[in-house]
Amino acid sequence: MRDFCGGEILRPAITRFVINYIALNSLLKRRDGLKSDQWLSSHFATSHDGQEVEGLVNNSNFWSRINKIV
Structure with missing residues (x-):
């Protein structure tokens, strides 16, 4: 997946509450x-x-749902 998108979609976060936002934002950037x-x-x-x-x-x-969430 890293090769297709030009980077990681998921990465470790400081807290577990932030990981969902980071993952969705990363998906948007690599759409x-x-x-x-x-x-x-x-x-x-x-x-x-x-x-x-x-x-x-x-x-x-x-x-559109990801956009609204982020």
Whole structure:
């Protein structure tokens, strides 16, 4: 995942209460990397789990909710 997005999506936080914000904010920053051609050509994109993740990444409602939370 690090290769697709240009960095870590999750990273350790000082408190457990901040980790959710950090994770969501990191996802927003790396949103374009999650839709890369490199992902589409990987074997993970054709797996069942990969298709579920791709469904979330392509869901505009998912991104609008993350935007509101952050």
